[in-house]
Amino acid sequence: MAVAVTSPRQPGGIAEIGDGQIIDVHTHFVPRGWPDLGAACGPGTWPSLRIDSERAAMIMVGEMEFRPIGAECWDAPTRFADMDADGVAVQVVSPTPVFFSYDRPPAQAARVCEIFNDLALELTDGSGGRLVPFCQVPLQDPDAACAELERALAAGHRGVEIGNHVGDRDLDDAGVVTFLQHAASLDVPVFVHPWDMAGGPRLDRWMAQWLTGMPAETHLSVLAMVLGGVFDRVPESLRICFAHGGGSFAFWLGRLENAWHRRGDVVRGSSTRPPSEYVGRFSVDSVVFAPPALRMLVETLGPEQVMVGSDYPYPLGERPVGAVVHQAGLPGEQQRQLLSGNARRYLTGQQ
Ligand code: CO
Numbered sequence: 001m002a003v004a005v006t007s008p009r010q011p012g013g014i015a016e017i018g019d020g021q022i023i024d025v026h027t028h029f030v031p032r033g034w035p036d037l038g039a040a041c042g043p044g045t046w047p048s049l050r051i052d053s054e055r056a057a058m059i060m061v062g063e064m065e066f067r068p069i070g071a072e073c074w075d076a077p078t079r080f081a082d083m084d085a086d087g088v089a090v091q092v093v094s095p096t097p098v099f100f101s102y103d104r105p106p107a108q109a110a111r112v113c114e115i116f117n118d119l120a121l122e123l124t125d126g127s128g129g130r131l132v133p134f135c136q137v138p139l140q141d142p143d144a145a146c147a148e149l150e151r152a153l154a155a156g157h158r159g160v161e162i163g164n165h166v167g168d169r170d171l172d173d174a175g176v177v178t179f180l181q182h183a184a185s186l187d188v189p190v191f192v193h194p195w196d197m198a199g200g201p202r203l204d205r206w207m208a209q210w211l212t213g214m215p216a217e218t219h220l221s222v223l224a225m226v227l228g229g230v231f232d233r234v235p236e237s238l239r240i241c242f243a244h245g246g247g248s249f250a251f252w253l254g255r256l257e258n259a260w261h262r263r264g265d266v267v268r269g270s271s272t273r274p275p276s277e278y279v280g281r282f283s284v285d286s287v288v289f290a291p292p293a294l295r296m297l298v299e300t301l302g303p304e305q306v307m308v309g310s311d312y313p314y315p316l317g318e319r320p321v322g323a324v325v326h327q328a329g330l331p332g333e334q335q336r337q338l339l340s341g342n343a344r345r346y347l348t349g350q351q
Helices: 037-041 076-086 106-124 142-155 174-185 208-227 250-262 275-281 291-301 323-327 332-348
Strands: 022-028 047-053 056-061 064-070 088-094 131-135 159-163 190-193 240-242 283-285
Touching (some): 022 332, 037 106, 076 088, 088 190, 106 131, 106 142, 131 142, 142 174, 159 174, 208 240, 208 250, 250 275, 250 291, 283 291, 291 323
Parallel strands (some): 022 088, 088 131, 131 159, 159 190, 190 240, 240 283
Antiparallel strands (some): 056 064
16 A cells, blocks of 8 residues: 655755654564675675565574564654554664674675665655664774765665664773764764673563563663763763663662762763763654653653653554553643654754
């Protein structure tokens, strides 16, 4: 079914947002097939796609079944139907982290990024600005990452999703900071997504890697930005958003603040100011499901720092998109900020 898209575009290449409509800054895509990465990039264990039917497939990693996916991942009309059902005008469409390839030689990872970034545009081109593509970059190599960011932007991408760490390197790694500075200089929004969580017998059951690992990973990333002095080294103009409500950071900001003052000898790191003074420097998405948790994010980080993200189309995502924002009992103006106003500023740099 073809969907006629008539939305006029606004600055930043995003579709016009109607009153009460939503910009969803946290969604993913997977293309319906891609070249053999072993042949295209080099030997090793790579992700591939097993097509099970017209609307179902399985992401494979080597011989292992990684994740079942559906047409929502690759089919624009399917996404539009779901968006229309939930009042979503615009989705930011980001890569699925299993394709980041940060553990590969940079040249191989750069090739993977090119392949998936170009495939993303096949999904988002022609959407009239309803599907806004964010690229992936070979973050293990800052020069290659900056080069692919520029190539992807020139091809039509509007932002970049990065994983929250590169092996043992956190977001305060010098190379990552160089990349963030470059993104700021290009006026490009950055979305930080947790990935590559710790495993082991205690975490490999009940989806514990997703339920406790992901929030902890994101918590650690914000911590690295603060205590690693990254917010002191990148321009204030950097627009950076953390997935899943910023993980557990906001809930434990008070503990961090106390530690910064009471055990500053080991806690302060490279930060020049107490952690609470950096909370205006980053945004988080809203996909925390519980209204009290969302209200705490708004109260702790500020009503300008929270915006709808759903994690569509994955099972731990929110449907209908934005439900928790609608249920939180926020003042009308704050609700409008969370539904679209903050995301518009995040994407375009403009009100
Ligand atoms: Co996600």
